[in-house]
Amino acid sequence: MIYEMNDWHHAQYQCCLSYFYIHWKGEKYALQAESHAENSMKLTSYYLNATSWQMNQQNADDPANLLILCIVLLNYYTLAKSKIILKKRKDAFSSIKQAEKALNKVEQLVDSIQKYKTTLENIDNYKDNSKPFENYYQQWNHCTLMRLDKNFYPNLQNLKIYINCLYGKIAFECEKYVVSFDQYMQALKFIEKIYGPESKEMISIYHALGHIKEYQSSEDDMKKSIDYFKKAHDISNKIYHDEESFSSMVELIRSVYLLCTVSMKLNLNLDDTEHLLGEMLQIINTYNEKNDQNSIEYHIDNNSDVSNDLMRIKTDSLDNDNDHIECSTDQCFNSGHEYSNEYFVNLICSLRSLLIKIYIKSNRYQEALKLLEENLNIQEDTFGMYNTRVIKTYKLILSINMVQENFAEAVKQAEMCLDLEQFTFGANSKQAKKTQDILKALSSYKKTGNKVN
Incomplete structure (x- = not known):
């Protein structure tokens, strides 16, 4: 960035830096992420104005434009994520809508490029017709971090899920519950297709759907909320007993807590709730004894089995446990923060608190x-x-x-x-x-x- 004077190249690095801050440094760096993403958008605008590039003109299907769209997409996603952390809800909602539009255009262009590449491979004058495709790669080579075939830029399928989840979260905070529910349902269908109906990735989406129905407060909504929390509990319970890993136990604790909280609100059978809470506390004790530790917090730094994809999906879910559990809002998908000592202590104490109420x-x-x-x-x-x-x-x-x-x-x-x-x-x-x-x-x-x- 110090030596790169060209607005176009500078915009790429600003985009990468903003994404790095929000995803790898965490929510404490939301202000820096917002600043770099906004700078990147300004620099991209300067470049487009200087070259008279327009999204809807004849060159819209040029493969070289994919880089521009990917920068715009990543910037809008980063802006939406940083602004909701900074409680700029209106701006966050606007940014996530733009991110969704940019994603649709990127997907269309990727499909177009793939078809174009297949066509080139089957025609005689390949060299003459391959120049646009070569230009596309020359554009990407200015900033290898932005290459879709590199590890830095998020996989487009996963990014689509992140956007759905973040859109749902922002809409929820803006009290647009119908929009929020629809976005999470889209994420649910896509996750089920990619990861399977009983995958870890489904758990936080069911939590989010349960929260939305819980906040809508009617008796019918509360019953639907119970159904979603039960689904999350069933999946997390199965995964824990298959893996017996620390991260799977955390998901099970959260699922038990959320299910029992709504059950108590609806004045359902307290004996069943008490049994479920007691069973969960016994699982925690057994886990500690099996690992020869007095405190489960010992294992906080050893949760490497949690994938980055799962973590990002979870952080863009509602994660409104803070309304019930006094823990960090919007847990950052750095595993160190996700399972911080404070977070875990609050989670276990909140579980006991429900039993204390009973x-x-x-x-x-x-x-x-x-x-x-x-x-x-x-x-x-x-x-x-x-x-x-x-x-x-x-x-x-x-x-x-x-x-x-x-x-x-x-x-x-x-x-x-x-x-x-x-x-x-x-x-x-x-x-x-x-x-x-x-x-x-x-x-x-x-x-x-x-x-x-």
């Missing part, structure tokens, strides 16, 4: 307290004491002690919560003031012997 509903407070203590231990180790997750767990333990009228222990818990809240949120925060009121009520009880209301 125990509290049925007045099984000691069982609930045991799971809360397990959550507290792992949260303190991961996040430290002065963290909102840790404080929430302490507050819930405090509430259970008060319900059980174990006021001596409740006072200790309230004092601990107050110290944590004053340090974390400030002495005059709402959280600290509420805990002070609880302490006053508990102190009043100790003096008068009356129960706390």
Whole structure:
């Protein structure tokens, strides 16, 4: 880029750099990706204006134009992905629509080039007629990173799936649920055709479809949501028991969590939900014992069996677990981030939290307290004491002690919560003031012997 002054060549490298940032460096580099993609689009425009190149003119079927279209396609995809991370939803929606249009043109041109190449191979004057095809390769050779036959540029079939998934995600965030559902259904059909109906790639798409129906909230939609989450669970369960790999277990945990969350919303049989949650926690314990580790987090850096194609499909799925699980939004398809320690701790704690809710509903407070203590231990180790997750767990333990009228222990818990809240949120925060009121009520009880209301 430093030595390349030509706008046309410079645009190619800017495009490659923006794609590298968003896919290999992660969402923290969304701003850089956006900037480089926008620069690439400007430079491409300058080149096209200078050469009077128009997409719809007579030269539209020239094979050399494939490079231009591929740069435009990759730029729009990168822009859509970076802008949705940056919460620029309107711009992201516009960019992904343009990416879809560019993809359609690229596919048409690739088909045209393949037919043209086949024709050339079957005619006598091959050398005279092959110049346009040679020009096409000369264009690509200016930037080998952009060559469709190199590893850098995404496979067009996979890119089509990424675009469908990202389009669905952006439409969902723009509350265009019908559009979102249609895009994910397109992705589902394409994935089923390429990878098979019980492939890993299907799981996150079923999660996304389930989320859409869940957010539409009608009773019928919620039932359909259950169906999609059940399909995801069935596939992830089968894959885990076939592979017993770390990544397949992560998918199974997510599927169990999502299925149980919606089941509890619909007030379905709590015994079945409790059994499923208990079974999943037992699987986690067995996995740890089999691998001779006290903590499953040990295996976070050893998930190399997750393919890049699967990871990109997943990152462009909804990944709205953050609405239920406090984890990173839009998990980046760097495996290190995807299975970060924080993400995994939140996932397991959220799984236990569902079981805690069931125990509290049925007045099984000691069982609930045991799971809360397990959550507290792992949260303190991961996040430290002065963290909102840790404080929430302490507050819930405090509430259970008060319900059980174990006021001596409740006072200790309230004092601990107050110290944590004053340090974390400030002495005059709402959280600290509420805990002070609880302490006053508990102190009043100790003096008068009356129960706390």
